[in-house]
Amino acid sequence: MDRGVDRHRAPLTRRRVVTAGIFAIPTAFLAVFFLVPATTLVLTGLRDGGSWDLGEVGRVLGSSSTRRVAWFTLWQAAVSTVLTVVVALPAAWIIGRVQMRGRALFAAVLVVPFVLPTVVVGTAFLAVLDRGGPLAGLRQSAAAVILAHVFFNYAVIARTVGAAWAAVDPSTEEAARTLGASRWTAFLTVVLPQLRSALAGAASIVFLFTFTSFGVVKILGGPRIATIEVEIHRVTTELLDLRVAAVLSLLQLAAVIAALALYRRAGVRHGSGRLRSGQSTLHRPVGVERIVVAMTVLSAGALLGAPIASLVWRSFDNASGPGLAYYRALDSVGRGSIAFVPPTEAIRNSLGFGFAAATTALVVGGLAAIGLHRLGGRARGLADSSLMLPLGTSAVTVGLGFLIALDDPPLDLRTSPILIPAAQAIIAVPFVVRTMLPAIDSVPSRLRDAASTLGASPWRVWTNVDLRLLRRPALVAYGFAFAISLGEFGATVFIARADAPTVPVAIFRALGQPGALNIGQAMALSTILLTMTTVVMLVVDRVGDARVGGF
Amino acid sequence: MSSLSVRSVSKSFGSSVVLSGVSLDVADGSTVSLLGPSGSGKSTLLRIIAGLETLDDGSVLVDGRDMTSSPTHQRGVGVVFQDQALFPHLDVGDNVAFGLRMGGVSRADRSPRVAEVLSVVGLAGYEGRDPSTLSGGEAQRVALARALAPSPRVVLLDEPLAGLDQLLRERLLLELRSIFDSLGVTVVAVTHDPTEAGALGQQVAVLLDGHLAQIDDPGAVLSHPASAAVAGLVGHRNVADGVVRDGGVECLWGRFPAAWSEDGPVSVLVRPDGVGSSLDGTLEGIITGRIFRGGSAFAVVEGDAWPPLDVRAEPAWKVGDRVRLAVAPSSVHVMAR
């Protein structure tokens, strides 16, 4: 009873009304930008030819190639997720616990792979898997795909779990140590359980990302390997066979729902860690810890740093030695044609969409997280899972569905500029929810009680207590949403107007033609993109790390 | 300050009844200690008074006005929480100023008030400190200052001294009492510790299993507990079953005169200071242990045919000595079973 939280503070019905009100915006947003388009396209496919044809479902599901693709999709996602967690956990520890020079930069740079266009990173990655090198055997294999998945999703685990780690009271670990637990046992028995919710949340996102992986599989896996997502894309764009695409979409959806149900059944409870702010939980590494730090930084450097460094190097590596020729080309090659954009404008477009998308995602995802926090029992689990579904749905399904479903006034949004940030926000919302929900859950309800006994109305409790304590996780979420938007290409190229290309769009355009200046420009733009990302992450982290409060 | 009335409050969580028909009046400027073991419903009652919990039945009145349906933030009730619940994102000054800010007090008027309240709790000059750097006692005082700053109509303390060491507790207890006296605050203090309850409250309300078992001044609760359970709660150990018959009460310690309205089974309490060694005492036993309580020494004496008795010890007594005891009739108290 002492942990009696805030149940039944207001009459039940009023509470329900408020909760429903909070869900209104996320629900409307997801309905318009995800649910309606996706459903429309799937139904169009199933109803192809005017009548329902469910025999196709059985035929597609029964075929051996579907089964092979489904099996590969599942196991590579599972292996990728586990491997990413294992490999990135030490980095999470560094972010959450270790005081060292360059820690902020380390945390910021981790996000870079996440935002670079797959083609660019894929090329850089291929260079690492050089034919003569020790990893040559990995070219065009499932192993290359899994390695790249670890590379791309490293930041998801490291940063999300790192933020949670920083919020774990170190005294609990110290207590365990005094009770005779070794460092390792203390981690397993005391720290890990407190990280469980953040870890499960981040891992579930990695799983969804890798389950629906597209570019990485196409570029690095070679032509013999396909995920369900690759197949959906192929039958949709190459064959325009919406019927098979619909069945595959449903299969993918079913698998994602099953995975999410499993995640819920694993009994992930939120709010185990206690939120702290103001007091640093960082310490200088000692003894064995120094070795772990060194090994983590080195391995992250090899895994993430090498491809990135080779990319940066190539942007300066001109025929006549290091120089800025490729950067200068950005402002001259193609000038006078409609596709030409000065790099400054592409950067401005990217930043503009980034702000819009991240803000949208934070509002929508934040409200959803608040709503989820207020829900209990089964309703919460279901709502929680449905918010993750956009990650499990093929982008091409949503994109094409959008064109069909939303073409009537007043909802003719097909040419509206809000489409781009909206589409990007859809992808970012699950991140925001996964980051914010455990944090909201872990705000001690006593603090809310205390504020309301001091005369704060529910709204002011929210603004003065919750919001203030949630600033750091909110910034983490915002940073990720921003990064997703910066790197996002699929939706942008699908709906962007010619006059507002983003940096990734410009990279693709440069890569579209042969010639040293073109690939050089692509490398220069990629370097610009990764610099932007690093700067944005550094700023976000700086603001988030600053002592909260003071006025 | 104001008076507080709790009228027939009932509350259940699912099928478990936490409070049933509890009524309580706290006069303007007085302090009532709400004493009960854990699970007795005392914290729930406190939360109901604060509006942090809804009630199933009954009402809460402040100055005679029904506050039952008012939301917490409009009740003007200050709460000092068991774990202090200081805002980690605000410094001490902003913590204390929080309620003033919510009440619309201007920034300029806040700081003198914060300084004033902080000096009342003995923490003058602590405004800029971070809550995480405070000791337990300091944190508790900040929590008190924060609750007092907006001049609440009623102050509620939830186990205010739990988790503090003994010396600190005693010192704070006295300080609290004098702060409340000097400010004339109306206070309800929840505690499971009878010493704390007695020291804080002009009245002690004993809550057992959701019922109000007794409400009286501290001395009376100690000397005349209303039931065996209350006696146990306030620390009495000399309690046994007895029967009232023919104007007296009979128990294994003997027969004593008793003014009890009807014959039948009762509980009997023998206050330790009414028992002494006597050559013609009827209870012969062996000293099996010694206890120090409140600066006095007590001995535990066990006999063959009666329950052990706590007795005020004589200086010469040693464990293992045989003694003969007599019970003064005035120290025998009869209670409902």
Add this chain to the structure above:
Amino acid sequence: MNRSIRAFAVPLAGLLVIAACGDDDAATGDDGSSNEDVTITLVTHDSFNVSESVFEAFTADTGVNVEVRPAGDAGAVVNQAILTKDDPQGDVLFGIDNTFLSRALDEDLFLAHESPALDRVDDEVELDDEHRVTPIDTGDVCLNYDKAGLAAAGLEPPSTLDELLDPTYAGTLVIENPATSSPGLAFLLATVAEYGEDGWQGYWESLAANDIEVAAGWEEAYYGSFSGSGGSTGDRPVVVSYASSPPAEVIFAEEPLADAPTGVVADSCYRQIEFAGILSGTEHETEAQQLIDFMLSDTFQSDIPLNMFVYPVTDVDLPDEFVQYGVEADDPYLVDADTVARNRDEWIEEWTDIVLR
């Protein structure tokens, strides 16, 4: 008194303003039929490009503005057009090629328009007798080779598809997967054209045995695996690319080149023809026709090579680099659009079975 007048006057003035605005709207609506401020939308793929001055010239001539709306790659553009047939996203579609042509024609996407400028266009590239689509450019998909790379290996450039089967070319070729790449599909069709609908399978069995690499798309093949480009990192000297790739290598070289680093195998080319058509839901048919006619004008045609690196369909002068380093195949491979449409999926399946499994 004064006050009550004002209380009426303010809303009244507001109403008048609104009414006046309404009138205004009606007035502009009346002469909306003139060309003065019509904007038509050109739906196209994301490789579309043109000099800014070109559409400015069109607007100056006709008063019609053009808004360009890229909608993904060439396949995506057609698919989107089919899915939004009832409510199209624009007035003119450019970028449909002969591999996707029958699908689009079957769906009745386009309105017929026989441009008077068609008399300047070679009949061979006019694939629709009803003129629902108009050819605008041709782009040949050909084997490209790395001159230095082959020389270092002591090899001559291959001159036919057959020569690629020679063991000396083992490990030299990188191609694109026809299931995911448009030049990949074009190269498959070239072999179908050369060896026949029943003969290409045998060719591919032998080719696959000669250590070829299959990349997902052109970027990965050309920049990742091919060795000849100025910016590439690969080690294979032969790649499936475009006839215009050597000119592009020269034009986009970092420092002026005396010669193109790559060459084209002229007898390996498959012809891709890009068409434009008027989307059937348009409300601006006249202006759309004007745009199609304009796309066959010298102004537009001569702007094509340096912006999209394909060849014009009319007889305009080509840029020097194209003349010097490019190849216009005399007799390129071409498979009839209907045949492609009928067999495409099956061929890709077959190809996948032969080469990838």
